[in-house]
Structures are given as C-alpha cells and as structure tokens.
Amino acid sequence: MKKFFTDKSFLVFTGIALLSGYGCYVKGGTEFVLTGLKASWAMLALVGSRLLAAFILAGFVQVLLPKNQIIKWVGAKSGMRGILIASSVGVITPGGPMISFPLVAALFKLGAGYGPLVAYLTSWSVLSIYRIAIWEIPFMGLKFTALRFFASLILPVVAGLSAQKLSRFFEDPLVEDKE
Amino acid sequence: MDAISIGMWLLALIMGGIAFSRPGKLHIQGAKIAGENLLVMVPRIIMAILVSGFFSVIVPTDLVANWLGKDSGMKGILIGFVAGGLTPGGPIICFPIIAIIFKAGAGIGPLIAFLTSWSVFALHRLFAFEFPMMGPRFAMVRLLSSVILPFIAAISALLLENFFMGNNF
Numbered sequence: 001m002k003k004f005f006t007d008k009s010f011l012v013f014t015g016i017a018l019l020s021g022y023g024c025y026v027k028g029g030t031e032f033v034l035t036g037l038k039a040s041w042a043m044l045a046l047v048g049s050r051l052l053a054a055f056i057l058a059g060f061v062q063v064l065l066p067k068n069q070i071i072k073w074v075g076a077k078s079g080m081r082g083i084l085i086a087s088s089v090g091v092i093t094p095g096g097p098m099i100s101f102p103l104v105a106a107l108f109k110l111g112a113g114y115g116p117l118v119a120y121l122t123s124w125s126v127l128s129i130y131r132i133a134i135w136e137i138p139f140m141g142l143k144f145t146a147l148r149f150f151a152s153l154i155l156p157v158v159a160g161l162s163a164q165k166l167s168r169f170f171e172d173p174l175v176e177d178k179e
Numbered sequence: 180m181d182a183i184s185i186g187m188w189l190l191a192l193i194m195g196g197i198a199f200s201r202p203g204k205l206h207i208q209g210a211k212i213a214g215e216n217l218l219v220m221v222p223r224i225i226m227a228i229l230v231s232g233f234f235s236v237i238v239p240t241d242l243v244a245n246w247l248g249k250d251s252g253m254k255g256i257l258i259g260f261v262a263g264g265l266t267p268g269g270p271i272i273c274f275p276i277i278a279i280i281f282k283a284g285a286g287i288g289p290l291i292a293f294l295t296s297w298s299v300f301a302l303h304r305l306f307a308f309e310f311p312m313m314g315p316r317f318a319m320v321r322l323l324s325s326v327i328l329p330f331i332a333a334i335s336a337l338l339l340e341n342f343f344m345g346n347n348f
Binding site for chain 1: 181183184187188190191194195197198201205206208209210211212213214216217219220222223224225226227228229230231232233234235236237269270271272273274275277278281287290291294295298299301304307308309312313316317319320321323324325327328331332333335336339340343344
C-alpha cells in the first residue's frame with residue numbers, strides 16, 4: 001500500500017483525475033460527475049480484460065526475447081540492409097525506454113551507424129507490437145490500429161535514411177569536445 | 180468478452196506455452212514480470228481511465244469536430260502534429276484520452292499525426308534518456324530526421340482509410 005503513495009505517476013494521475021472530476025462538477029453538478037464515472041466504468045469494462053491479457057502476453061514475450069539477441073541483430077549490418085533489419089527488430093523489441101535506450105547506447109559506443117540506430121528507435125516507438133498490444137488495440141480498436149500500423153510501416157526507413165545523410169552534415173565539434 | 184479480448188488471451192496462452200516448453204523455467208519468470216508490471220500499472224490505469232471518463236463529459240465535442248474532425252484537412256493534421264510533440268507522459272494517460280477524442284469525432288489524419296508525433300518526439304523520453312545517454316548530436320540528427328514522419332503517416336492513413344475503415348474485419 002505504501003508504494004502507491006510514493007509512486008509519482010500514480011499521484012499525478014490521481015491529481016488530474018480529481019481536477020477533471022471537479023471540472024465535471026463545475027460544468028453540471030453531481031449529475032455530470034456521475035455521467036463521467038459511468039463513462040469510466042464503460043471504458044474499464046471494455047479494456048479491462050484486454051489489458052490483463054496484454055500484460056501477461058508482454059511478460060512472456062520479454063523472457064522469450066533476450067537482449068543479447070537484439071544487440072546482435074541491430075548491430076550486424078550497416079547501410080540499407082542494416083536499416084531494414086533494425087526496423088524489423090524494433091517492431092518486436094519488448095519493454096519501455098528503460099530497455100531500449102541502454103541497448104541503443106551500447107550499440108552506439110560499439111560503432112553502429114546513425115541509420116540503423118535511428119531506424120531502430122523509430123520503429124520501436126511507432127510500430128512496437130508490445131505497445132500496440134498493451135495500449136493501442138485495447139483503447140483504439142483493431143481497425144484504427146491496423147490502419148495506423150500500415151500507414152507507418154515506411155517511417156523507420158525514411159528516418160533511418162535521412163539520419164544517415166544528415167549525420168554527415170553534423171561532423172561536429174561536440175563529439176570531440178566530449179573527449 | 181469480445182473478439183479482441185479473446186484473441187489476446189489466446190496469444191498470451193500460446194506465448195506462455197512456448198515459454199513453458201523452453202528450459203530455464205521461463206514461464207515462471209514471464210509470469211513474475213507480468214505480475215510486477217500489473218501491480219504498478221493497475222492503480223495508474225484506473226486513475227487514467229477515471230480521467231478519460233471525466234474528460235468525455237467536459238470535452239467540447241463541437242470544438243473537436245471543428246478543429247480535428249474529418250473535414251479539418253491539413254489544419255487538423257498540423258494541430259495533431261504540434262499537440263503530439265508537446266504532450267509529455269507515457270501511454271497510460273495518452274491512450275485513454277485519445278480514445279475519448281476519437282469518440283468525440285476526431286478524424287483519422289489528426290489522430291495519427293498526433294500519435295506519431297507523440298511517439299517519435301516523446302519529450303519525457305528525450306530528456307530522461309536520449310540526451311543523457313546518446314548525446315545532443317544523436318538527438319539532433321534523430322529529431323531532424325523525424326520531423327516529416329507524422330505527416331507521412333497521417334497522409335498515408337488518409338489514403339488507406341477507405342480500405343481499412345470501410346471493410347469489416
């Protein structure tokens with residue numbers, strides 16, 4: 001129980017919930033607050049079971065896909081092939097930024113190119129099946145999610161290719177400064 | 180339970196089965212990770228869903244339709260692009276609110292511009308992870324390479340919309 005009171009995100013969300021509840025009250029009294037609660041209940045009924053399944057699914061995916069394997073895949077090739085491989089691996093990388101950023105930082109130090117790394121991060125942030133399963137499908141439904149997924153398939157490649165080009169213009173003193 | 184829910188439970192079962200068949204008691208590790216995540220997330224999710232319920236009452240539907248509706252065109256996409264880039268915070272609070280704006284009548288273009296922009300620019304991630312771990316040069320190159328992405332996604336989505344939203348599947 002004590003954990004809840006020290007969880008900043010939870011406290012912030014609780015604050016926003018209270019504020020928006022008060023907003024309802026100001027707009028239309030107790031009746032509007034009740035309407036809001038009913039809408040929340042309807043959403044919980046819709047997404048509750050989906051979310052539970054998604055979290056369990058995500059837990060298994062995470063143990064089935066070890067980090068070392070991802071590092072091997074993303075760091076293996078450069079150029080267009082590297083960008084395509086990195087884009088595909090981004091889709092299946094589980095977990096939040098606490099997992100993917102240390103991976104990318106390690107690869108960057110090992111000398112991986114801008115193209116694959118940017119493609120990987122873009123793919124992980126817009127196409128990650130993990131985030132799609134946990135958040136997008138439960139809340140937005142299958143049709144919307146499928147539409148967005150297919151409309152975004154090309155984004156990691158676009159970002160990777162332009163990063164590769166741009167990185168040459170940024171032959172910058174910042175890196176040397178650091179050393 | 181609806182079809183989506185059943186599909187996801189089936190997938191979870193299949194993955195659990197695969198984990199079970201591998202050596203190293205992976206299924207127990209996986210269940211543990213899921214349990215720990217749920218313990219942290221459930222209270223946050225309940226609050227986020229409360230927020231979305233209250234928002235559904237106070238969100239001015241006519242404003243949403245006007246600025247982000249189906250006929251908002253390039254203006255709506257631009258608003259989605261800017262708002263998404265400026266939205267801090269993770270998916271827990273973002274998706275419940277976006278779902279409400281979707282229901283209130285926002286169009287596909289603005290919504291997808293918003294989600295793409297929010298995913299690639301992710302202010303909180305930028306400051307918490309990217310700057311400290313990758314340095315300003317990498318962050319700069321990535322951000323510049325990503326500016327056009329929300330527009331590509333939104334416009335392709337509009338082109339694909341009839342195919343996806345028109346069919347029943």
